[in-house]
Amino acid sequence: MTNAPIILTLDCDMCSNDPKTPRRALCYLADPSTNQSQLGYVQFPQRFQGINEGDIYCGDFKRLFQINPTGMKNGPNYYGTGCFFRRRSLFGAPSAMVPSKIPQLSPNHCPKGLIQSERTLALAQTVAACKYEHNTNWGHKVGFRYGSLVEDYYTGLKLQCEGWRSVFCHPERAAFLGNAPICLIDVLNQNKRWAIGLLEVAFSKFGLITYGIHSMGLLMGLSYAQYSFWPMWSVPITVYAFLPQIALLNGLSIFPKVSEPCFLLYIFLFLGAYAQDLADFILAGHNNTLQRWWNDQRMCLIRGVTCYAFGTIEYTLKSLGITAHGFNVTSKVLDDEQSKKYDKGVFEFGAVSPMFMVLATAAIINLVSLVQGLMVAIVRRSGGGDAEGLVLQILLAGFGVVNSWPIYEAMFMRSDKGRMPTKVTLVSAFVVSVLYTGVSLA
Structure with missing residues (x-):
């Protein structure tokens, strides 16, 4: 609106937390030692206020907003908020000539006169009307990019593919603070929207496998690809949440026996992956505790079988x-009762949702298969049989049961409004009974 050379973008629920933030951004944008012709934006990490001690919903998204950006060669992607843009970067590649149908809106135009003058206000009305976007490249090759539910990710991708670079500024004091959702259904709906948007970009003509890697190079292309293909984690997580457990219900072994060398390989991969994940999380600092890491990996599993799927x-x-989806703004309204339970680290369910039905089904089938597997193993051992082949499946089911404790609590031990709805519990129990009966008959 003011033709300023630097533009700050913020989400509507975020506020400034450090008056020195603009100076920090200008230290990069005005530094003569940097390549000014290619530095497009300075991105600050998203930080949130009101996160409970254990961060039960992984609302901080530390890997997304704080850990991963430090490893991106050309700078972080755009988060949609907490970002200072060089206005010129929104008008095309660094080396491109930028013509403008309205000279006063060109990136290099320097406005003169008072902001309240009739001439300036008239131009502001032109901008506010957005009519200059019609039948132009705005939203496709100019400005913030449209066409995806994750327009921030898409915009950052296109800018870096055009040759712009970014800087990640992560001061100890948060530059901006926002609010994270405190209800599980809101968290999952938000992540589902992100999943859809990321897949829209991944499989578009500007996808990472072709356009991204070709334009940015292999390492930056892979850095963006690991975000865009996030929803694909739903496949292995869902398989591991159901298939070994269903086989265990029938006493079938699908993993190596304890005495086989491959058994150690499976154990090494499992423990090694989680040890590395824990080390990355703890070493990132800033209130990263073992409890927060456990909740973080639990939410990864929950997202895999629900919103990602x-x-x-x-x-x-x-x-x-076949169908279409709309954009739903994530609810961040603070309900007193929900806030109290959130502060105590209690999961909030309450709503009847297909995602909760899948989640409850996974929790019940892991519990039933663990009990069934232990009984089969005991019977086989007492009868002189071999139960070694079931050990990994029993361990996997036990891991699922431990992670599902808040779900069991919400289904069987709570009576408040945030408990798992009875309808969801009954439907999930029925689905598990059908699976159990089908496996027994087979």
């Missing part, structure tokens, strides 16, 4: 022209 399905249906 449903987001992938919804994107696939939309691509086939």
Whole structure:
């Protein structure tokens, strides 16, 4: 609106937490030692206020907003908020000539006169009307990029593919603070929207496998790709949440025996992956505790069987022209009762949702298969049989049971409004009984 050379973008629920933030950004944008012709924006990490001690919903997204950006060669992607843009970067590649139908809106135009003058206000009305976007490249090759539910990720990708670079500024004191959702259904709906948007970008003509890697190089392309293909984690997580457990219900072994060398390989991969994940999380600092890491990996599993899976399905249906989705703003309204339970680290369910049905089904089938597997192993051992082949499946089911404790608590031990709805529990129990009966008959 003011033709300023530097533009700050913020989400509507975020506020400034450090008056020195603009100076920090200008230290990069005005530093003569940097390549000014290619530095497009300075991104500050998203930081949130009101996160409970254990961060039960992984609302901080430390890997997304704080850990991963430090390893991105050309700078972090755009988060949609807490970002200072060089206005010129929104008008095309660094070396491109930028013509403008309205000279006063060109990136190099320096406005003169008072901001309250009739001439300036008239131009502001032109900008506010957005009519200059019609039948132009705005939103496609100019300005913030549209066409995806994750327009921030898409915009950052296009800018870096054009040759712009970014800087990650992560001071100890948070530059801006926002609010994270405190209800599980809001968290999952937000992540489902992200999943759909990321897949829209991944499988568009500007996808990472072709356009991204070709334009940015292999390392930056892979850095962006690990975000865009996040929803694909739903496949292995869902398989591991159900398939070994269903086999265990029938006493079938699908993993190596304890006495086989491959058993050690499976144990090494499991423990090694989690040890590395824990080390990355703890070494990142800033209140990263073992409890927060445990909740973080639990939410990764929860997202895999719920919002990532449903987001992938919804994107696939939309691509086939079967259904369409709209943009839903994440609710961050602070309810007193919800806030109290959130502060105590209690999960908030309450709503009847298909995602909760899948989650409850996974929790119940892990519990039933663990009990069944232990009984089969005991019977086989007492009868002189071999139960070594079931050990890994029993351990996996036990791991699922430990992670599902808040779900069991919400289904069987709570009576407040945030408990798992009875309808969801009954439907999930029925699905598990059908699976159990089907496996027994087979």
